[in-house]
Amino acid sequence: MLFNSLEFAIFLPVVFGLYWWVFGKNMRAQNVLLLIASYIFYGWWDYRFLALIALSTVVDFLAGQGMKSTHSNSRRKQWLWVSLIVNLGLLGFFKYFNFFIESFVDAFALIGLDVQSTTLDIILPVGISFYTFQTLSYTIDVYRRKIEPTSDFISFATYVAFFPQLVAGPIERAAHLLPQFGKARRFDYSKSVDGLRQILWGLVKKVVIADTCGEYVDIIFANSANLEGSSLAIGAILFAFQIYGDFSGYSDIAVGTARLLGFDLMQNFANPYFSRDIAEFWRRWHISLSTWFRDYVYIPLGGSRVGRSKRIRNVFIIFLVSGFWHGANWTFIAWGALHAILFIPLLLSNKNRSHLNVVAEGSVFPSLTELLSMMGTFVLTTLAWIFFRADTIGEAFAYFTSLFDVSLIDVPHYSGYRDLVWLVPLVLTFVWVEWIGRRRKYAIEELSNRLKNPALRYAVYFALMAFIFAFAGKDQQFIYFQF
Template sequence: MLFNSLNFLIFLPVVFILYWFVVNRSLKYQNILLLAASYFFYSCWDWRFLFLLAFSTFLDFYSGLAIHRTDNKRLRKIWLILSVGINLGFLGIFKYYNFFSHSFGEALSQIGINANITSLDIILPVGISFYTFHGLSYVFDIYNKRITPTTNFIEYSLFVSFFPLLVAGPIERATHLLPQMEKPRTFRYAQAVDGLRQILWGIFKKVVIADGCAEYANLIFNNSSDYSGSTLILGAILFTFQIYGDFSGYSDIALGTARLFGFELLKNFNFPYFSRDIAEFWRRWHISLSTWFKDYLYIPLGGSKGGMAMRIRNTFIIFLVSGFWHGANWTFIIWGGLNALFIMPSIIFKTNRNNIDIVAQGRTFPTLYELWQIATTFALTVFAWIFFRASSVGHAWSYITGIFSKDIFKIPFYHPELRASITIIMLIIPFVLVEWMGRETNYAIEKIGFNWKRPLRWSFYIFIVFLIGMYMHTEETEFIYFQF
């Protein structure tokens, strides 16, 4: 079931009404209802993988209890290894087996050995990377004695499978979400209205910006050899806004939906395209994943305590692993490596914490220097996204060499099929302005219109709905991060 589908438009109000008007007097039944709704939500994609979700949930729940109940270091480590090993084993089989087998076969062929390695004809379970990391963080925190495990299996199961975040995050922490599931929740009108407003903006970003950009970005990337260098630049920029609108749009819908039920999820995006360097970009993009790797990989590896060589090594490790987490393709690994290279100057010169505050905070316009910083960071990000979007390393290389061709300065609209893309470009400009105006809030339109008179404020919301209706596809369009 997709957030941008008719089914979800029916599903959400039904669950909302049952939650607040039927089982509202019992926390236990509220949690059971949300758990049942979450499993139904997931089953709409493929019910056969419910077993995998349930097994992973039971494994981590029981492993957490077993780790907590013993002071024997050997037993604690055995239970940790068991939980991590089985979870990563499932992830490896479903997501990475074919990649490793294919890469191994190609490596053998380079030395003259023709190996007939069998590939698995399997479907990647949607959301497996996300709910696996939910469970792993829970077990790691118990092992490191940061939290005590819950004894309530319903509440833990809901933590892992809560439907707003189940298939594409944010990657929640037990320290943040579980306590909200353990205490009674009361309906708050202001919180619900804020949630609806964030859902509206998330759907706009997905349907209008992401899907609008996707039409032309796909056309350019899939036929890159036919286009001029300037058109290829346009394609890379369009994909840059596509993936932002798609993934941050999903996160906005997830956070807004959770608010309807009285929950506050972790913020996953913080206006990353206004970053002044790559280090700031990664503090603002997919925040839940970045902090997950920092807490459970970078710091255990030694973090930055072992000198510059260790900092550089550990930075490359987390970026390469982050790239590999996104998908079983060398393009993602190179994308991660490029971001590691881009962030290296700030690591070496220890400037990676320079831009902690919001750009142009309290001001309407950035300085020329800030504008230059934003532009150069954006350009590096666009370049790296080419590898993320390309179907192969060869495709990415040919795309980049195509950019730096003699026709790089040609007007990119000379192909008839791309002339209509001027419409989405004209929409991107006000979209960026709205995002800029709202960059000091949780999401762009959180405070916009608060001081307007009601007719004007509602006209603004109706206009957004109108644009969504104009750009809504007749067929459902999946979110990019469903494949990860």
């Protein structure tokens, strides 16, 4: 079920009404309702995939109980391995089986051997990477004795399948989200209004910005071999805004929806395009994933507390694994490797934590140094996005070759160029709203605080809703559903 669909527009109010006004005084009944609603939400795509999420839930719940019932470290480790093998096995089969087979055949082809293979017609379950990492955080933290295993199966199953963030995150930690299912929740009008505002802004990001940019991105990337460098530059920039609006928009809707139900989810984006270097970008982009890899992969490898060569190794591992997490394609691995190359100089010069504060803090405008740093970081991340968007490594390199051509300074000639005249002010207005709200968890939170006049404030809300309806109907799924 899509957040930007009519089905969800009916589904959410029904769940909200039952949750607060029918089962509002019974926490367990609320959890049962959320579990049923979550399975309906997820099964809307394909009910067969419910078996996978149910299997992961049962295995990890039993693994937690198994670790609780023994003091033997070896037995606890065995239960952890059961969880890892089952979850990563399912993820590996459904997401990476064909990739490894095809790569194996291609490798033999390079040395002149023709190896016959048969790939399977495997459908990738929506959101499998997200809920796999979420449930693994539970068993790993139980094994590390950071949290106590729960004996409440309903709460645990709801934690795994919680519909606001099930399909595309944020990837919540058990230590943060799971205890919230065991606490009484009371309706809070101010939190609900705040949640609705964040949902509204998330829909603006998705429907108005991402989907509109996506129309032109699809045209440009599909015809990149026939376009001049200036058109390709436009395509890359628009994709940067498309993927940000698409993914951070989903996160805003997810966090806002959870808040409507009395839950607190972590912030997944913190204005990454206002970053002053690549290290800051990764502290602000897909925060739940980057911190997951930091805590469960990077630090166990030694993190930055090892020699130079191992630090470089650890950075490459974390970025390559992050790239591979995104998809079974060499383009994602190349995207991760490129970010590792950009990150390592900052790490080795101890500048990877130079920018921990909000840019232009205490000021309306950034300094010239900050502005140039932000622009440089945006250019680097935008160029890296070309690998992320391309279908093959060859297409990505061809795109770069045509991009950095003398035609880069030519007037764009692709058919949709004139339509961009109205898109530019739309994107610039979006950037301005994000800028003034960069200290907040979502942009229009600041805008709402500044608009003291209720009539003016609600006029802005209705204007945003009008934009959503005006731009709706493009029928583009969220990009991160494929991951």
